[in-house]
Amino acid sequence: MNYRHSFHAGNSADVVKHSLLIALVRALQQKPGALTLIDTHAGCGLYDLGGDEARRTGESTQGVLRALADPNPLLDDYRAAVRAVNIGAEPHLYPGSPRVLAQLLRPQDVLILNEKHPEDAYTLRGVMRGTSAAVHERDAYELWLAMVPPRMPRGMVVVDPPYEQTDERARITATLAAAHRKWAHGVTVIWYPLKDRATHGRWKEQLRKLGIPKFLTIEHWLYDGDQPGIYNGAGLYIVNPPYAFTQALPPLLEALRTVLAPEGHSGEVITDWLGD
Template sequence: MNYRHSFHAGNSADVVKHSLLIALVRALQQKQSALTLIDTHAGRGLYDLNGDEAQRTGEATQGVMRAFADPNPLLNDYRAAVQAVNVGAELHLYPGSPQVLAQLLRPQDFLVLNEKHPEDVYALRSAMRDTSAAVHERDAYELWLAMVPPRTARGVVVVDPPYEQPDERARITATLAAACRKWAHGVTVIWYPLKERPTHAQWKHQLRKLGIPKLLSVEHWLYDIDQPGIYNGAGLYIVNPPYAFTQALPPLLEALRATLAPGGHRGEITANWLGD
């Protein structure tokens, strides 16, 4: 599956991913000690919702536009992050994870971004020029292992690939295993699309075999019955999520499910420990 960020900016997966990222980092920031935030597949950093690629799919209408039309206060932090890159009420731009994470930085925190595609990394540097982020142009999995453990005692690694390569899941699994050996208490967030249940179930089995003690699986299925051959939703694997985050998660997930459910579908969003 090829999931290029620019075609899907602001869709339902972005709403869930960025809402949870904000909640996760905010939970970690309840402690004053510094955080290092690392994004291995940073993309362009900022996306034009009126651009050809986003307009070709029109997915933002079922994602960020729905979140802005819903008054649920649990989505306020997410809406604020999107509004911060726009002027006026109309949404023209969508912040990628680098922009969302940059907005969360405290003076003691650090942001490390990586993007391998030359055109995208050029756009990323432009999008992040007014931030303190360090931008790299390296292989994502090499950088992931090189950067952990970070110089700060605590940190978060965000892994959000386009799933262009057939071995993407295998590389994530192998790198996660190696990273956990180096940094057992580190927090890692892995985004993935949900398309075919057998493929996803097989990958989940491989991850379960790693024996990671605290591995949370959050899955957002858009439709009540799987739609063959199309995008059915997205999920996040979260290693070592903080207690404050998991305790506050159920009402946020329900708010996201209700906001993003397509017409005629209730949808489902769940959070389960992978060992359960």
């Protein structure tokens, strides 16, 4: 499945992903110790919602625009992150994970970004100019293993690939297993698109067999029944989610399900622990 982000910026998957990333970082920051935040597939960092690629799909109308219009205070932090990169009431730009994470940094925190695609890496460096982020241009899975454990004991790795390669899931599974052996207490977040339940179910069972404790999966299904051959939603695998995050999760997920449900559908959010 090809998921080139410029076509999908600000869609429902972004709303869920970035809302949960913000909540995760906020929960980790309840302790004063420094955090190292690593984004292995950083992309361009900032996306034009009025550009040809975004307008071709129009997915932001069912994602960020709905979230901005919704009054639920549980989405305030997400809305603030989007508004921080825009001027005026109408959003023209959408912040990718690098810009969202950069907004959350405390003076003691470190942000490490990686983007292998040369043109996107060049754009990313320009977008992140003026922040403290370090930008790398390496293979994502090589960097993931090389950067853990970070020098600071606490941190989070965000893995958000486009799933263009047929072996993407296999590489994630193998790298996660190796990274967990090196950094068992680190927080890891893996984003994935949901196209059909059978494919996702097989991958989930492969990950379950890794035997990683404290392994949470969150699935956001847009439709009441699978829509064959199309994008049906997205989810996150989270290793070692902090207690404060999991405690606050149910009402946040309900708020997201409600605001993002397509017309005629109620949507569904499923959470499941893959480990003990």
